[in-house]
Amino acid sequence: MAGTPTSRVRLPFQRASAERTAGGPSGQGPSPAQPEGGGPGGPAGGRRRPRVSGETVFYLIVGAVLTGYTVMAFGMEWQTTAGRVGPGLFPRIIGVLGVAACAICTVQSVLRRRPEGADERDAGEQTADSGDGAAAAGERDTAQAERPSGAEPAAAAGEPAAAGGGQAQRRHPWAVVALCAILAAFVTVLVPVGAVVTGSVALIAALLVCDRSHPVRSVVIGAIFPVALYAVFVYGLNAPLPAGILPLY
């Protein structure tokens, strides 16, 4: 539906060239964008690297959460008075292992001012022609694919090539931040305002974040889709959604 015909052949996930950058300030700018409150910044393809990489921050946050988890785990009994295993044992194992693993990851990410860090890998995404397609899925897939291919010498050679070939891979941290803000607002007002209204407003906002060139279409889709979905859930599946301010049942 409503696919804008494009003159050039382009893969769905392939970055468009410079043509519409509606997604707000792209991450390519010199300032390292910080996409999430306190979250790891996306040094987004920028050639200038911030002192602390987003990866490090991410591991520090995960590590901090796991540390809190571990501290609480040690507050629980690991053995009951009857000599049985208590509730604290398993969380302790997880917590200690997790904190240790996070610490190593953090150290690695600090040490690795490296050619194959996360950002570089992002950047090196679109190199070989058919690599694009694989890359698109590669994001999700990963690892497994990697091992098999890792066996091939060609693949080994591919890595530096890909990393080096990453020209100006644009990132869109602000689009993600905007979407997160929409989601946060969605959760806050969902129950008092109701699923239909909240859903509509959130959907319109999200559509506008993704695509500013079709405001009318966004509003129309945003108005219709949540209503239809509400009907499917409430009447079709008998799963209640909050009616909120609208006189719905």
Add this chain to the structure above:
Amino acid sequence: MDIFANLVNGIIGVLSPTTLLFLCIGVLVGMFVGAIPGLGASAGLAILLPLTFGLDPTTAIVMLAAVYYGAMYGNTITAVLINTPGDSAGVATTLEGHPMAQKGRAGPALVIAAVASFAAGTIAVVLLTVTAPMMAGVAASFGPPELFLLVVIGLLTLIVLVGRNWLRGLVSVLIGFAIGTVGIDVGGGTQRYTFGSTELINGINFIPVAIGLFGLGEILWTLYRGGHLDGASPMRLDRRAGAFWPSRQEWRQARMPIARNTPLGFVLGVIPGAGATVASLIAYSVEKGLSKRPERFGKGAVEGLAAPESANNAAATGAMVPLLTLGIPGSASTAVLLGGFLMWGLQPGPLLMAEEPQFAWGLIASMYLGNVMLLLVSIFCIPMFAAVTRTPFRTLGPLVIILCAFGAFAVNGSVVEVGIMFACGVLGFFMRKHGMSPAATVIALVLGPIAEETLRQTLLLDGGTEVFLHRTPSLVLLGVMVLVLCAPLLGAPLKRGAARLAGRRRAAGAAAGAGAEPGGGPRDTGEPGGEPGGSDGSHGGSAGAAVGGSEDDRRNEGSGGG
């Protein structure tokens, strides 16, 4: 014949109009989900799980399983036509499928892929029918120590063999475990990490976490990468433009790869942690290694298309074996299915097949029918599904987000779960960004409580931890565990040896080819693709580079495709 009688009962059970209808819906939705670039089987299942509420468990699982293996078919369409697989399991398909499409053979490529998928899917279901009861029999003798070890082995496979970086995999798994410990303690009833919230007493529900990590996380990640700026991809599939049916020669070329890679895919699917993506890439490497003219690969070789397609479908079905017999999911998608089992009040594990024969056999029986439906649908409705990709991400993404949000709320009518879903979406985004594995987290979340319970039961048995050494099955499993841990160490020498072997074999000519593959696949889990791939450096060409290039930015999702 017990199996036969059970199967017939299963088929009779499935042949009700309602179930058939939902099977049909599942097949179509699966194709649709698979064809959407960026949404794979696991994300699709997680998003659709809340929609199966009102259904009875058998109907629901029949539908969801159809979505699951249907997505494997749908995958192919975009992989071939626009070189963008809907899911990671389709990566290998792009390598030959897209070049075929570029040569004007898109129709034949899709037909061959569909037939390969069908043949592999059906053979794999037969294998499933035979092996599942056997496995369930073996598993019935398993006690808590064995189950605990199985869980650990499954996760180790995921971390050590599959992951790009085992440390990141470990963190991913531990996050899942940690989420799994929230709620009432299984043994004593103590509240853990609930912070006094009544919503958390029953633990963090699996469904919002899965929807967040797979569905929302994927969308945020695509958005971050600029997916919303891309237009729709023009798809060209015109029946008049070229031949739609494969030629006789193409059929002949496809036959052997299908026969070879179906069992290979099935075995890899059964191994927890491996899965469809690994299977398809190994299959591709195997075919390329066996080929007498490997230089054709990367330019539209039919074998290179049929092999991964048959392997990934066989693996998808193979992953059902541990799910049904052990209650241990081997991949992200089966983890979501397991979450469904729990939601419907079924107790997964060795007793599932004995206690819920109607459910288990109904599911197996439905897979025979589902594969037939998928074959018909994918041959006759391909243009329709090809149209899916004309919906650009910038429209589809927000719609899916709202669907996720409503679905997460509807599960328990709790807004906290929507919040959890969003939080997990953000977590999933950062995990993808930093190369961690959301799939491992979800699998660990499902397995965590099982692991804890079985560990505690084990420790209650006489002898404490020594009990692991006193029981034969657990000793065997310990051995497997050591093997899994050592696999990366053994990797390099094995690879070199295999490369030499394959090189000699190729030199020896065609005759040697036939015997090469059977041992190669299963043994190679640690070293997928090592054997034939290693010898292929010189022929790597664009195909090798393609895999290699994609490897760089590949984000861990363990068995994302499975």
